[in-house]
Amino acid sequence: MDDDQASDRDALRRIANALERLAPPAPVTTNWRTQPAYVWDGSNARELDKITAPNLDKLRGIDRQKERVLENIDRFAWRKAAHDMLLWGSRGMGKSALIRSATRRVQDGAPMALGLVQVAPDALDTIPELFSRLSEERRRFLIFIDDLGFAEEDTVGPRRLRSWLEGGVEARPANCRLAVTSNRRAILVRQANEQSTDSGESPLNRRDATDDKLALADRFGLTVGFHPCSKTDYIEIVRAYADPLELTFSEEEALEWAMQRGQRSGRAAWQFVVEIAGRAGKRI
Structure with missing residues (x-):
């Protein structure tokens, strides 16, 4: 093989590699029947x-x-x-x-x-x-x-x-x-x-x-x-998260936590429980 032929092959290989990079990846086969x-x-x-x-x-x-x-x-x-x-x-x-x-x-x-x-x-x-x-x-x-x-x-x-x-x-x-x-x-x-x-x-x-x-x-x-939680519902949510972890809390502190976040919600209740669990040295 002379130098010209080798150069042509190298050029073709580079072109092929470039086209392969530009081509979209092949679709992934998904098994739609087994996963949740x-x-x-x-x-x-x-x-x-x-x-x-x-x-x-x-x-x-x-x-x-x-x-x-x-x-x-x-x-x-x-x-x-x-x-x-x-x-x-x-x-x-x-x-x-x-x-x-x-x-x-x-x-x-x-x-x-x-x-x-x-x-x-x-x-x-x-x-x-x-x-x-x-x-x-x-x-x-x-x-x-x-x-x-x-x-x-x-x-x-x-x-x-x-x-x-x-x-x-x-x-x-x-x-x-x-x-x-x-x-x-x-x-x-x-x-x-x-x-x-x-x-x-x-x-x-x-x-x-x-x-x-x-x-x-x-x-x-x-x-x-x-809709936004009532105070009663909010405290009930906090208690539902806290009791299984054997965490104690004051209702006043729980309500203050929600007030600081501008909402009484399930998310605020969970974040409050994460806070008091951390203070108590517990994992969640």
């Missing part, structure tokens, strides 16, 4: 061998919400009629924890019946691709979108979500349901101000404007609200 949970990143799913969530019994102050969400997920897992869900309201009150905990409780009785698929925040546009893959499976899947919100000027995102929920060309398959957590006001479509008369007044009356703002939320068959 998955995280969808927009092109592939990462398999999780467990769902990290508190025991359902430890979620206090939201008994009515627990009952409704657990019943709906259980019905879905057992192939009965079930709703898409919107869990909305106060921060720190256990919306996302409830989705995870209730799913894990249902899986305790039927591990292979249901899988939880959390969609990464930057992967919402690829949900139709996820639907396409899951539609080929015989298993049921709860598609979990946590802390959903749209920018004020975003009209495409809400419309696509409505399409997924109600029979558009990209609608979710029958073996999938959506479970969305959000401050509901963050995902309402505000179109009333976009429709105005020449005088600048909205042609919609107050009732019409309210109905219009609920256009997206109404697409969910089950909407569950979460």
Whole structure:
């Protein structure tokens, strides 16, 4: 082999290596039938061998919400009629924890019946691709979108979500349901101000404007609200976390902790218990 041939081969090898680096990675094969949970990143799913969530019994102050969400997920897992869900309201009150905990409780009785698929925040546009893959499976899947919100000027995102929920060309398959957590006001479509008369007044009356703002939320068959804790409920939540750890606390200090964080919530209660456990030299 002369020098010119060797040089040509080296050039071809470099070109081939460069093209290989530019090519998108091959899709990862996902076993959708065996794992309790998955995280969808927009092109592939990462398999999780467990769902990290508190025991359902430890979620206090939201008994009515627990009952409704657990019943709906259980019905879905057992192939009965079930709703898409919107869990909305106060921060720190256990919306996302409830989705995870209730799913894990249902899986305790039927591990292979249901899988939880959390969609990464930057992967919402690829949900139709996820639907396409899951539609080929015989298993049921709860598609979990946590802390959903749209920018004020975003009209495409809400419309696509409505399409997924109600029979558009990209609608979710029958073996999938959506479970969305959000401050509901963050995902309402505000179109009333976009429709105005020449005088600048909205042609919609107050009732019409309210109905219009609920256009997206109404697409969910089950909407569950979460509200700030009363003092009694907050102390009950603290006690539910503290008693199994044999931790003692004063109600005054627990309430002061919540006040400093601007909320009485399950999250604040847990953070307070972590603090007093640390002071007592205990592990959690």
